Amino acid sequence: MPAMVAQEVERAAAAAAPHFLVVTYPAQGHINPARHLALRLLRATPGARVTLSTAVSACRKMFPGLEEEHVDGAGVRYAPYSDGYDGGFDKEAHHHTDYMSQLKVVGARTLDGVLARLRDAGRPVTRVVYTVLLSWVAGVARAHGVPAALYWIQPATVLATYFHFFRGTDGFDEAVVAAAQDPWAEVRLPGFPAPLRMRDLPSFLTITSDDHPYAFILTAFRELLDALDDDRQEDGRGRSATVLANTFDAMEPDAVATLRQHGVHVVPIGPVLSFLDAAPASSTNNNNDLFSQDGKGYLEWLDAQEAASVVYISFGSMSSMSKRQITEVSRGMAESGRPFLWVLRKDNRGEVDGDDLCAGAGGGGMVVEWCDQGKVLSHPAVGCFVTHCGWNSTLESVSCGVPVVGVPQWTDQGTNAWLVERQLGTGVRAAVCEKDGVLEAEELRRCIGFATSEMVRAKAALWREKARAAAAGGGSSERNLRAFVDLAGN
Numbered sequence: 001m002p003a004m005v006a007q008e009v010e011r012a013a014a015a016a017a018p019h020f021l022v023v024t025y026p027a028q029g030h031i032n033p034a035r036h037l038a039l040r041l042l043r044a045t046p047g048a049r050v051t052l053s054t055a056v057s058a059c060r061k062m063f064p065g066l067e068e069e070h071v072d073g074a075g076v077r078y079a080p081y082s083d084g085y086d087g088g089f090d091k092e093a094h095h096h097t098d099y100m101s102q103l104k105v106v107g108a109r110t111l112d113g114v115l116a117r118l119r120d121a122g123r124p125v126t127r128v129v130y131t132v133l134l135s136w137v138a139g140v141a142r143a144h145g146v147p148a149a150l151y152w153i154q155p156a157t158v159l160a161t162y163f164h165f166f167r168g169t170d171g172f173d174e175a176v177v178a179a180a181q182d183p184w185a186e187v188r189l190p191g192f193p194a195p196l197r198m199r200d201l202p203s204f205l206t207i208t209s210d211d212h213p214y215a216f217i218l219t220a221f222r223e224l225l226d227a228l229d230d231d232r233q234e235d236g237r238g239r240s241a242t243v244l245a246n247t248f249d250a251m252e253p254d255a256v257a258t259l260r261q262h263g264v265h266v267v268p269i270g271p272v273l274s275f276l277d278a279a280p281a282s283s284t285n286n287n288n289d290l291f292s293q294d295g296k297g298y299l300e301w302l303d304a305q306e307a308a309s310v311v312y313i314s315f316g317s318m319s320s321m322s323k324r325q326i327t328e329v330s331r332g333m334a335e336s337g338r339p340f341l342w343v344l345r346k347d348n349r350g351e352v353d354g355d356d357l358c359a360g361a362g363g364g365g366m367v368v369e370w371c372d373q374g375k376v377l378s379h380p381a382v383g384c385f386v387t388h389c390g391w392n393s394t395l396e397s398v399s400c401g402v403p404v405v406g407v408p409q410w411t412d413q414g415t416n417a418w419l420v421e422r423q424l425g426t427g428v429r430a431a432v433c434e435k436d437g438v439l440e441a442e443e444l445r446r447c448i449g450f451a452t453s454e455m456v457r458a459k460a461a462l463w464r465e466k467a468r469a470a471a472a473g474g475g476s477s478e479r480n481l482r483a484f485v486d487l488a489g490n
């Protein structure tokens with residue numbers, strides 16, 4: 001075959017290969033599930049391209065010096081959009097509402113540029129997948145004639161809650177507004193056999209004024225569901241655009257059923273955790289950290305601990321611990337006599353020194369600024385996880401069979417704690433001080449004792465198997481993802 005013809009054939013083949021563009025908000029808890037999905041898509045689709053797009057500032061933290069594009073060691077390409085704050089968003093100087101409006105305008109314009117550039121380079125995007133808070137991405141994809149799917153990175157129960165709230169299904173919205181001030185009030189979520197308490201619902205539903213500092217988040221969720229409706233009308237089949245959900249059938253059957261019954265085309269593909277796919281030694285979620293590890297050798301320290309003895313403590317990438325909370329955790333761990341590994345981010349520890357904390361807690365632990373949580377939870381020495389119940393941390397704990405002490409702070413975390421305690425039985429939600437929400441030392445010790453009991457450990461082991469079976473070859477989530485991928489290839 002003459003060289004020019006061969007080149008043409010190669011170019012045509014490249015243009016025909018599926019190309020997924022995964023777009024995410026620039027927060028650690030959003031970037032991680034996006035990258036795990038990117039890796040899953042690469043693995044599920046031989047010859048496919050996967051590009052991940054998040055804001056320039058986040059991309060530069062992950063890959064210093066990045067300009068237009070970067071390909072990581074696993075083959076995921078990064079092509080950032082601009083959120084209007086390429087130097088980083090200073091939350092002391094600007095209001096988050098301004099950030100969201102900038103993100104919508106500048107993000108839409110620059111993401112449009114990313115799609116155009118990939119098309120002009122002979123690598124047209126065939127499917128866009130976007131995470132929460134980014135409803136405008138659906139419009140950008142539509143303008144390029146590319147189908148878009150929402151990737152829901154919180155539990156399906158939270159999606160069902162927002163959906164029925166915004167729709168007003170069976171008066172759910174009115175019931176929530178009436179009970180907003182009472183965390184113990186019970187409300188019936190349509191499609192669920194038993195009532196939930198207000199504290200089990202996403203915290204944003206209790207926002208009753210547009211002046212509330214987080215009112216913009218409730219608006220962003222409303223817009224996200226509206227965007228699904230826009231696609232429903234265009235689809236003509238009476239169901240919404242695809243919603244890939246980072247959950248699995250066995251974990252949230254009621255939520256998946258009620259959403260489908262109301263026309264939401266929800267497709268459980270979780271747990272989407274790439275470190276489950278690799279051999280434990282190479283398991284990693286590296287390369288996408290917005291925080292730096294301090295190289296303290298925590299894995300070697302874990303190696304030296306007894307099996308299932310260590311309590312791992314982390315409140316994720318956003319929540320901060322008050323000074324009193326830090327003191328109570330430190331006291332609780334000292335009194336428990338158990339070894340602990342505690343993540344206290346720099347922006348979360350105030351004046352507190354990690355080494356002083358360890359000494360104060362009896363010297364049986366280690367405080368780090370950030371760690372590879374996938375590796376930590378996969379480590380046999382870890383026997384309990386004290387967590388704020390972010391959805392990623394929750395799914396990671398379930399998939400690693402580590403029992404949980406839940407200390408939810410806000411957003412979806414109350415629902416995640418409810419799932420863990422009431423639906424799965426793999427942990428316990430701690431009682432906190434009514435005045436300041438602090439988990440006190442005695443309660444921490446009690447909860448760790450309960451979470452490490454034979455009964456809870458057995459449940460955690462059971463759900464570990466169910467989670468892994470769903471994601472493994474032939475499992476419900478793997479089949480769902482494959483069907484999605486096959487569709488995207490056509």
Ligand SMILES: O=c1ccn([C@@H]2O[C@H](COP(=O)(O)OP(=O)(O)O[C@H]3O[C@H](CO)[C@@H](O)[C@H](O)[C@H]3O)[C@@H](O)[C@H]2O)c(=O)[nH]1
Nearest residue numbers: 029032316317318343370371372373374390391392393411
């Ligand atoms: O030292 C650490 C601490 C955390 N992580 C990872 O960081 C992610 C944290 O995500 P998550 O547990 O969901 O917490 P947040 O960062 O707080 O995530 C935000 O986003 C999530 C997805 O929308 C929501 O479920 C949370 O409530 C919200 O706070 C997880 O993948 C962890 O493995 C590390 O790798 N190292």
